Amino acid sequence: MSAAGRELWARLHLLDRPILDAEGIPSAKVDDLEFSLPEEPDGLPILTAVLCGNAALARRFNRRLAQRLELLRRVFVPVERPGPARIDMSEVKHIGPALHITPRRHELEVATLDRWLARNVLAHLPGSGIDARSDDAPQ
Amino acid sequence: MKRVFEIALGILTAIGGFVDIGELVAGSQVGSRFGMNLAWATLLSLFGIVVFAEIAGRVAAVSQRPVFDLVRERLGPRFGLANLLASLVITLATVAAEIGGVALTLELATSINYLLWVPVVAFLVWVVVWKLNFEVMENAFGLSGLALVVTGIAVWQLRPDWGNVAHQVLHPAKPGTESVASYFYYAIALFGAGLMPYEVFFFSSGAIEQHWAKRDLPVLRANVFIGFPLGAAVTLSLMLGASLVLGPRQIDVGHLYQAALPTSVALGKWALIVVLLGFFACTFGAALETTLACGYSIAQYFGWQWGKFVAPKDDARFHLSLILTLVAAAAVLLSRADPVKLTEFVIVLSAAALPLTYFPVLVVANDPEYMGVKTNTPVSNALGVAFLVLLLVVSVAAVPLMIITKAGG
Numbered sequence: 001m002s003a004a005g006r007e008l009w010a011r012l013h014l015l016d017r018p019i020l021d022a023e024g025i026p027s028a029k030v031d032d033l034e035f036s037l038p039e040e041p042d043g044l045p046i047l048t049a050v051l052c053g054n055a056a057l058a059r060r061f062n063r064r065l066a067q068r069l070e071l072l073r074r075v076f077v078p079v080e081r082p083g084p085a086r087i088d089m090s091e092v093k094h095i096g097p098a099l100h101i102t103p104r105r106h107e108l109e110v111a112t113l114d115r116w117l118a119r120n121v122l123a124h125l126p127g128s129g130i131d132a133r134s135d136d137a138p139q
Numbered sequence: 140m141k142r143v144f145e146i147a148l149g150i151l152t153a154i155g156g157f158v159d160i161g162e163l164v165a166g167s168q169v170g171s172r173f174g175m176n177l178a179w180a181t182l183l184s185l186f187g188i189v190v191f192a193e194i195a196g197r198v199a200a201v202s203q204r205p206v207f208d209l210v211r212e213r214l215g216p217r218f219g220l221a222n223l224l225a226s227l228v229i230t231l232a233t234v235a236a237e238i239g240g241v242a243l244t245l246e247l248a249t250s251i252n253y254l255l256w257v258p259v260v261a262f263l264v265w266v267v268v269w270k271l272n273f274e275v276m277e278n279a280f281g282l283s284g285l286a287l288v289v290t291g292i293a294v295w296q297l298r299p300d301w302g303n304v305a306h307q308v309l310h311p312a313k314p315g316t317e318s319v320a321s322y323f324y325y326a327i328a329l330f331g332a333g334l335m336p337y338e339v340f341f342f343s344s345g346a347i348e349q350h351w352a353k354r355d356l357p358v359l360r361a362n363v364f365i366g367f368p369l370g371a372a373v374t375l376s377l378m379l380g381a382s383l384v385l386g387p388r389q390i391d392v393g394h395l396y397q398a399a400l401p402t403s404v405a406l407g408k409w410a411l412i413v414v415l416l417g418f419f420a421c422t423f424g425a426a427l428e429t430t431l432a433c434g435y436s437i438a439q440y441f442g443w444q445w446g447k448f449v450a451p452k453d454d455a456r457f458h459l460s461l462i463l464t465l466v467a468a469a470a471v472l473l474s475r476a477d478p479v480k481l482t483e484f485v486i487v488l489s490a491a492a493l494p495l496t497y498f499p500v501l502v503v504a505n506d507p508e509y510m511g512v513k514t515n516t517p518v519s520n521a522l523g524v525a526f527l528v529l530l531l532v533v534s535v536a537a538v539p540l541m542i543i544t545k546a547g548g
Contacts, residue, residue: 097508
């Protein structure tokens with residue numbers, strides 16, 4: 001863990017905490033955690049990423065529901081890698097009451113649905129300030 | 140000087156913020172049926188909102204965390220979701236009731252059926268949250284809500300027997316014609332009207348958005364300790380007016396215009412115009428706040444960006460949830476749900492659902508990880524826990540009383 005020697009309880013200090021982007025803007029929640037198994041036989045699992053988005057949250061409720069949501073999400077937004085959106089622990093710069101991360105919110109995988117809705121729904125309303133033809137993330 | 144202005148503006152808008160469709164309907168109904176014998180319920184709800192808003196505002200200002208963020212974090216995603224859904228149903232019905240109140244006020248002013256006004260009002264609310272400077276609009280509506288002070292002048296003109304009024308307030312008794320169940324049912328209705336969940340979401344979210352910090356706590360306390368009591372005074376004058384004018388004539392309030400009757404009887408046509416302006420301002424202001432409160436609670440649960448200054452391009456999901464809220468509220472009204480009846484249900488259910496949001500806020504207010512040295516003092520904890528017990532009693536009693544009295548009978 002980045003905070004050397006600090007003990008964190010996944011349930012108490014990580015899960016369900018808000019994630020703030022490089023500018024301090026709320027971007028997602030810690031909906032689930034990704035651990036990898038250690039190489040040495042009696043080592044502890046290593047926290048590799050936080051998972052976010054409805055598909056990650058739904059996994060904590062019901063696995064089948066999560067799979068359906070994930071399929072539905074992929075109908076709208078093409079993703080290279082199946083599974084819930086993840087933020088690698090190398091991008092987390094501070095863990096406090098909120099998690100501060102280094103990327104900006106528009107660069108996150110979890111923001112893909114938001115971008116899709118902006119381009120395909122809200123862009124058609126007058127005065128939205130969104131350019132429907134632009135492929136870039138709205139700035 | 141700027142500070143004085145800020146405090147004054149906060150107090151004035153808190154008056155309009157306290158009074159909305161719930162107080163207009165419940166205050167007048169109760170005044171007509173029970174005189175001032177239920178004034179204690181409004182005073183109790185005033186005590187409640189002062190305790191709750193002070194704690195929630197302080198938690199927001201110090202920890203920079205809004206209510207639904209904390210609800211999920213402290214209670215877990217499942218209970219948080221159940222809590223979110225319950226609050227959303229109630230707040231959505233409140234949006235419908237407030238829009239209905241605006242539409243009924245416009246019907247009184249124009250004689251055009253309120254159902255035709257519903258889509259227009261819903262659209263105007265959307266335009267404000269979509270594009271206009273919300274802060275300016277909110278303050279404009281808050282200040283116009285001051286027009287309701289005319290109800291106090293009207294009561295003074297009606298020359299009540301103040302000794303009798305004081306007796307009813309201090310030694311409340313159930314009128315012989317009413318059952319015990321309906322007496323307490325209306326007590327809960329008044330209590331819920333003063334304490335709708337959206338008020339606290341909105342208050343604490345606003346504190347975070349305006350970047351209130353510890354140094355702003357005096358402004359917050361002035362809003363809460365001066366603005367809300369003045370709002371309660373407006374509610375009490377609606378109640379007293381109704382008890383003097385409607386009660387003796389056996390008029391049972393079922394329409395919004397009846398809430399304006401005592402003022403127009405006492406002061407004539409100009410006062411009717413002023414009081415309708417007040418109704419319009421406080422219900423439209425509340426329609427804006429409840430709509431945003433729906434969006435805020437969803438966004439805070441899922442971790443999206445939220446707020447008055449979030450442009451559509453910043454968070455599409457938040458803006459889409461506001462649009463869906465307004466469409467649903469308009470659909471409820473267009474299915475011919477009576478706005479006055481809807482208000483009665485909403486305020487009683489609000490009372491029943493209060494512990495859901497109050498409890499997590501009270502817990503966090505005592506957690507030094509969020510609050511540093513600004514955790515609850517023993518006094519605010521004693522008040523907070525006393526209020527929690529009261530809320531639990533009200534919450535358990537609300538729905539059975541609604542069934543026994545057939546919603547007030």
